[in-house]
Amino acid sequence: MKQKNGLSIGESSKQSGVNIETIRYYEKIGVMPVPERSLSGYRLYGAGHLKRLSFVRRSRRLGFSLDEIRDLLRLVDGDAYTCAQVRKLTLDHLAEIRRKIADLKRLERVMAEMAAQCSGDRVPECAVIDALFDTRPPAAEPSGRQPPMPTATSVMRRR
């Protein structure tokens, strides 16, 4: 191969830092455009693809969802985006990050309090277990008003 025009998917993966399978996945879900193919059916990428891959990767690392990235790309692709539009998406995302930080800080406080109650003894009596097993509604939920307290799941995978 090595036709005049185009990097292989492996090469693009190395240069962009996006996993090969992920690149194909992005193509499947329409985040990346369908690329040209070599005679033997290999995908061929150009400079534009590489930039776009980096864009997606960088945005992902900043916590944008693929849906949000699609929004950004739609603006860019329409070549009619304004800075104000982009700014709005960015600020929305920033607000969400801040909410998550606040949520996690509440969790941190609760966990730290529980751990502090814990004697660390060898006895089978434990403030943490007691707190978790307590059947009364938790003190921090007076009457179901405030935000529904996130289910605090998989907060950011690592690796």
Next chain:
Amino acid sequence: MKQKNGLSIGESSKQSGVNIETIRYYEKIGVMPVPERSLSGYRLYGAGHLKRLSFVRRSRRLGFSLDEIRDLLRLVDGDAYTCAQVRKLTLDHLAEIRRKIADLKRLERVMAEMAAQCSGDRVPECAVIDALFDTRPPAAEPSGRQPPMPTATSVMRRR
């Protein structure tokens, strides 16, 4: 029905705050024990089940994964747990929460900086887009040393 012994799954759901389908799911994955059944095949729950459901729910809300909860329950079920063991699991979890907070704060800073660069003008030139499209490696990645920078995905679902 309403046999002498046992609440229906719906009643247990209401009292514990755990969704019906989720209760069945917990049973399937072994977090909840297989309950008795009425003559017609309905699940019947007792006080022990309710406590356990609350335990799981509360732990989930504190961000424990089902795997971690299984660990906690194993300790409790073995009725040989020590406070020290529970404390360790709790502190591990706390450390993870703190890591996530730190990660999110870094993201917050980057996002805020980007947004601040943004003129908010109507022109199709935008510092955010420029930053994201920049093909050079990001400044904050000198040589691939520090922790692999989380892919910052779905940080805590909200409803």
Next chain:
DNA sequence: TCTTGACCCTGTAGCGGCTACAGGCCCTAG
């Protein structure tokens, strides 16, 4: 007695954002 309608059952598919195969084709170096 019959009919609603609320509840319960099982089993399967879907969400996001990938990752990891299996089973095959292609291409180059030795």
Next chain:
DNA sequence: CTAGGGCCTGTAGCCGCTACAGGGTCAAGA
């Protein structure tokens, strides 16, 4: 001419649920 790497497609798995579809069961009212 063969060995190995790379590439291809397609499918299944991860987590922690949620939402069906297609049935059975039960209690209250007409």
